[in-house]
Amino acid sequence: MLIDAANLYFRAFYAIPDTVTAPDGRPVNAIRGFLDMSASLIDKRRPTRWVACLDLDWRPAFRVELVPSYKAHRVARDGGEEVPDLLSPQVPVLLEVLTAFGLAAAGAEGFEADDVMAALAHRETSSAGDTVEVVSGDRDMLALASDRVTVLYTGKGIAKLEAMGPDEVQHKYGVPAQYYADFAVLRGDPSDGLPGVPGVGEKTAAALVTRFGPVEDIVAAAQDGDTGFPSGSAGRIRAALDYLAVAPGAVRGRVDAPVDDLDDALPVEPRDPQRLAELATEFGLESPVERLTKAVATALA
Structure with a gap:
């Protein structure tokens, strides 16, 4: 299962009030929502491998050189991406939680999460690897749908995922x-x-x-x-x-994006249980961490 991480944490941020905070008052709505959505996906789909795919460059220079208007409407005054002030500090904490839990995250310098997902899906399906599920709200990812890749489109939310294979894409959009x-x-x-x-x-x-x-x-x-x-x-x-x-x-997704090899197996137990417990206590994440732990155990059972 390849997750478009930004898609999930942006969705979580806007779905859950920013009044959901850590004990010290810092907002954790995006973190809690991301962990709960991940738990739901893992529980329902039962993957044995899982990767949070990251935007290390949300607007790559090579794309802007080709099409200058590419994502231009999302550029903030400082030249970066428009990200809510209350969301930005949550992302590093979320990634630290995933690391402590033992869930893989991957990115590629100069590339978007779409490219990471395309590269990993291509790597898997061009060998005798597993079937792949791609979780994204970006319809461009539908180009990855094949007999071994299913796109779980999140446009209507995690509770109403659209599982899109080649037949579903053809039926809905009239294109291969x-x-x-x-x-x-x-x-x-x-x-x-x-x-x-x-x-x-x-x-x-x-x-x-x-x-x-x-x-x-x-x-x-x-x-x-x-x-x-x-x-x-x-x-x-x-x-x-x-x-x-x-x-x-x-x-087009760049299947040649330089994504490092990684251990993407769902962890039988947390990689760093002490740090995970510390983060859960500091940010009030005990319940979502517990739900994620149960979901992973169910998937591996």
Whole structure:
């Protein structure tokens, strides 16, 4: 199970009031929510391996160079990511709790969590490894869906997870899962600052990737005068050649992200029980740590 860590702790922060605090008054709503959601996922899905995937760079330079508008609307005045003041101090504590518990976390310098998940999923499925579940609220991750990868989409919350394999992606969006990123490039995605091709909407984008495949093949067909284009769309593709030459590299997950090897097995017992107990007491996390402990024990039973 590969978790988009930021997706979960942002979701937890906004779902749980910041009046949920440690004994000394520091907010712990994101930490408590993350631990409880992780416990629920582990209890329901029973993975034997688990990784919290981190954004070591939430807006990588290589993506901004390709598409300057990439996530531009999320940039704070100081040039960093807009993160609530009460959330930022909770993230290091959460990671320390995971470390003490023995749950793996992974990132790659210069890359997003999406890239970490893509790299780890690719590493697993290109060998005789386990099947993979990817937990994310980013629809771009649907491109990972395959016969060995299921995307657990969190758009409606952890209690209403959508388990998306290739059939589900095809049914819901009308596109083959492996071309979902190409579909997004064509129709655009305001949440990522991705402009899309002017005049190409969702239906046309779906029709193009279904007929031709990836963006590169769509461009080649448009330049070759293929007659299989919906009305007017070939001209729109040709008018957007500069954008289409670079946008796929900004949207597709980087399976080559340099993620270190790690011990991602669910721990039979906490790695550092003393430190875990200290953190639980200091931040008032006894109950969520206990729930997580029970969930892990259930998954390993």
